[in-house]
Amino acid sequence: MSMAARIAIDKAVTIQNAVANYDLLDPSKTQTSQIAMLSTSVFQHGYKLLLTAINSDHSDDLWRGPHGHRGGFANDVGTINGVDVGDNHETRQFCKDQIARNPWCNKLGTLLAVIQDPEIVALAAQHNVVIFEDEGSGPHVHSQSD
Secondary structure (H helix, E strand, O other), X not given: OOHHHHHHHHHHOEEOOHHHOOHHHOOOOOOHHHHHHHXXXXXXXXXXXXXXXXXXXXOOOHHHOOOOOOXXXXXXXXXXXXXXXXXXXXXXXXXXXXXXXXXXXXXXXXXXXXXXXXXXXXXXXXXXXXXXXXXXXXXXXXXXXX
């Protein structure tokens, strides 16, 4: 992924925690696939996202494997188009789009009420996306690439 692409996505999203301000620009903090996943959500699907965790601002999750936040493959979204993540239309639609329309997303976690939605369950099975409950440090959508 080019530095220009990293700069474009960095300018297009809002990063909640100052410690992560440069994570999207640093290839050692964010893998190319994560930049592509975010770019698809923002530039192709038109979402405005508040990222609540990227890499530097997330606890060490390497014990789960190399493809989490610390490996540079995951991010947490706390607000979608100005609406806080919750059991609401904006969150459900974002999850559906991540699963069905974002080829870079292969794992998605959020509130139990959302991931139990029959349409989301069916889409995840159809597109081979792992879904899981992730309430973490507050309502968010965890999106992960490979």
